[in-house]
Amino acid sequence: MHVIIDLCVVPLGVGVSVSSYVAQCQRVIEASGLNYRMHAYGTNIEGPWDDVMAVVKACHERVHGMGAPRITTTLKMGTRTDRDQRMDDKVASVETLLRDG
């Protein structure tokens, strides 16, 4: 089961700046070899369900390992069985409609 997620990991109890924790999550995601793209409020990741969810867990472990006592994460997860669809397809189909519409 292929899944596209949008992951936003927020450490609590570490002060107001969270960018160093987000950067470490990016390293965890990069190391997974999965396709991903960061935006201003999270990171899109796609791949087989178990691989993607292992990355989410590894991000929590890494951020706790850095000393964050608490984490709250928001995740969107999309699966479909009617056809194969990738992150790039989703953006492209909207952009095509905008260009042609």
Place this chain on the structure above:
Amino acid sequence: MHVIIDLCVVPLGVGVSVSSYVAQCQRVIEASGLNYRMHAYGTNIEGPWDDVMAVVKACHERVHGMGAPRITTTLKMGTRTDRDQRMDDKVASVETLLRDG
């Protein structure tokens, strides 16, 4: 790693009423033996990370198995290493503050 999640599974391509799909997810959650509580916009579930995430996957599989071609899920996930905290503790600590404040 104990996790408290808030799970909201939304099937697409099945018409406007989704309650039968939500009900099947409740059965999946119930069968897991994990502690959970449904509200009007999702279900809180808590337990060991892998067990809880297995339930999320099983919900996707069940809803696709019912014929839904596409699912979009929103998930909040909280973990903490500073202390043990359960769903009931979270609600109780706010209610105590409201009563005493």
Place this chain on the structure above:
Amino acid sequence: MHVIIDLCVVPLGVGVSVSSYVAQCQRVIEASGLNYRMHAYGTNIEGPWDDVMAVVKACHERVHGMGAPRITTTLKMGTRTDRDQRMDDKVASVETLLRDG
């Protein structure tokens, strides 16, 4: 336009315990007169769109006013035009299916 939301306000830069901020949000919500129900990972609120969204804004203002320098909020928002549906209806229709199914 009637809306049902699920609101989760998370203050950053205030330490690991956020329950006093959540309690103040509950007071803001209570003062609005809108129908609401707190759960372990947020609060369901329903009512006219502008009134509900004014409460979300007031929560941010209150939490910043308490000294939180940063807030990240997760919101789910549901509207429908096919029929009138309340928070209690959503839970009831799933519970009916579970009982009769």
Place this chain on the structure above:
Amino acid sequence: MHVIIDLCVVPLGVGVSVSSYVAQCQRVIEASGLNYRMHAYGTNIEGPWDDVMAVVKACHERVHGMGAPRITTTLKMGTRTDRDQRMDDKVASVETLLRDG
């Protein structure tokens, strides 16, 4: 109050393909004049709170106007009072850490 949001509008009861509805939301966002960027699972938008939230409402109105009987939206919203921060700053500060780290 400046806010950065991540908006994901999902129409229900319109079949499995939702890209035409997402494209119309992009037109609503574009017409607002606010700074925004689409990704594979939503759109980042930033600006004054009331302007940004007016766009979210306008998206619901547009999508219902296109015939969607039901919408479920997921929104992340970030505000801060300690300093001025834009969408581009958030991405840049993580990228700087990744490059230098």
